[in-house]
Amino acid sequence: MxxxxxxxxxxxxxxxxxxxxxxxxxxxxxxxxxxxxxxxxxxxxxxxxxxxxxxxxxxxxxxxxxxxxxxxxxxxxxxxxxxxxxxxxQSMEKHTAYCAMIRLGLKVPETVLVPYKNPPDNDRYPYTAARYNRPFDLDEVAGQIGYPLFMKPYDGGAWRGVSKVRDEEELHRAYDESGEMLMHLQQAVEGYDAFARSLSIGAETMVMRFRPEEPMHDRYVVDHAFLSPSAGEEVVTIGKLVNAFFRWEFNSCETLIKGSDVHPIDYANACPDVALTSLHYYFPWAIKALVKWSVFCVATRRRPRIDLETHDFFAVTGTYEERLAEYRRLADAYFETERYEEFCRTHLGHLDEIVLDWVAGPEFDRLLVDTVTATYPEHERDRFVEHFRGLLRLWAKDNGF
Missing domain, CATH: 3.40.50 (Rossmann fold)
Incomplete structure (x- = not known):
């Protein structure tokens, strides 16, 4: 068949x-x-x-x-x-995801949606605005949140239009520049200990140390111990919760960890980053996970779940820790985690060796060279080919080659 x-x-x-x-x-x-x-x-x-x-x-x-x-x-x-x-x-436009996770008790920073700086292009807007738009004091709204804060589009989009705002002058400059973008003001998590980006593919999640201020090729850091075991488990649970709640199975989540608190700040991505030149070391894992989940879904005749069944999640009560545990159970039930793991052991046990041989061989190296050639200017290509080769050799070594 x-x-x-x-x-x-x-x-x-x-x-x-x-x-x-x-x-x-x-x-x-x-x-x-x-x-x-x-x-x-x-x-x-x-x-x-x-x-x-x-x-x-x-x-x-x-x-x-x-x-x-x-x-x-x-x-x-x-x-x-x-x-x-x-x-x-539409929930991947961040706003709905924030609302859902706040209701579920996650530690989302204080967030306010403010009206457009410039009106949308709609003939009905002036009449509606004149009758119903209530004047507001932007400085007062920001003051209630507290500085520093971030102004960012409600629908996200590859860090488009994101500004760190430290005072009223920066607030008004960022708002003036927002134009027709609809913006959130969100409390900054100052002095955080770690920035984690987790990539989820089906029942699997990889949590990676992330440096958003660096160029894309240096944002993901190979660091297997940057989180405590409990914080790492919480980050995984939050990612799985978001995905099970919205029926997303190929998504990334960003969280800030400060002390014992995990703050999700961005967890709705319809097109998560899986580029070779950004994931580098983690790229083989992503491809394996994508192949395994796709094969599992087809082989077991897994069917789409159009009904979100949000009431199951909203009905959960108890302490924060008790709710997280129940959210994880609900998420694992949605992803059929035990069945998936058993399927992989039974039918895909040889996949690790297949991918390891491929990554260590000439076919993968040609893909790497072609990707770098298409991504970087000519004078940078040799440097980046060797940079990514080194990281992929490290992955092969860590995985037994």
């Missing part, structure tokens, strides 16, 4: 090539069948047409509406499995 996985892509080339390579090297799986993969094209579709794919990995529809509507159709009508629900994409 042949199972087909579709890739809905934008400009990426590195990880899709890696995914295709590893899936091809995996070969047929006993009791499951053979897996194929193809890159999807955008074209007219009949609402009654039956898709050929059993699972689609989407990296495009969060901004391209035509394929988004195709994803909704194949999920609702045909039970095609999607790693992120297209029905909750």
């Amino acid at each position: 042949r199972h087909l996985i579709g890739l809905l892509l934008g400009t990426e080339e590195d990880w899709p090539t890696a995914f295709e390579t590893v899936l091809r090297r995996l070969g047929p799986i006993d009791g499951v069948g053979e897996f194929g993969v193809e890159r999807l094209t955008i074209e007219p579709f009949n609402l009654r047409a039956k898709p050929r794919h059993e699972l689609v990995i989407d990296r495009l529809a969060y901004w391209y509406y035509h394929p988004r509507e195709w994803l909704k159709k194949i999920s609702m009508m045909d039970d095609v499995y999607l790693l992120n629900s297209p029905f909750t994409f």
Whole structure:
């Protein structure tokens, strides 16, 4: 039996090539069948047409509406499995995710949504604003939150429009520059001990030390002990909670750890970073996890869950620690974590060796060189090829090569 996985892509080339390579090297799986993969094209579709794919990995529809509507159709009508629900994409505009996690008791910093600096382009706006928009004092709102704070777009977007605000002068400058962007003011977590970015793919989560102020190739630090075991578990639980709540299975989460407190500040990403030139050391893990989760979902005939069942999460009571434990149980139930781990042991036990041989071999090195060539100017290419080669050699060594 042949199972087909579709890739809905934008400009990426590195990880899709890696995914295709590893899936091809995996070969047929006993009791499951053979897996194929193809890159999807955008074209007219009949609402009654039956898709050929059993699972689609989407990296495009969060901004391209035509394929988004195709994803909704194949999920609702045909039970095609999607790693992120297209029905909750608006929640990936950060604001809804903040609201949900605040209600669930997570330690989200104090956050206020302020009106546009410049009105949206809508003929009805002047009339509505004249009748119903209430004047407000921006300085008073910021003062209630306290300085320093961050002004950032309610819908996020690769650090677009994010400003650290230390006083009233910077507040007004940032607000003036926001234009037609709708902005949050959010309390800064000063003096934090660690910045963690966790990448979740299905039932697996990798927590990485993150330095947002550095160039992309230096943001992820190879550091396996930058969090205490308890803080690391809490970061994983928060990521799994967010993903299970919104039915996202390919998402990243950013958290600030200060003392014993874990503050989630950004955890809604329809297109998380999986680039070879940024993840480097962690890239092989990401590809393995993506292959394993995709194969598991297809092989076990996992079905889309359009109903969010938020009442199960909102009904949880108790102390913060008790709620976290129950949230983790609910998240693990959604991801079928025990079944997934058993499936990987039974059917995918050889995948680690396949990926290790590939990363240490010439085919992966060609992918690395091609990716660096397409990403960096000519005078920087040799330096970055050796930089990433060193990090990937370290990964191979750490994993037994």
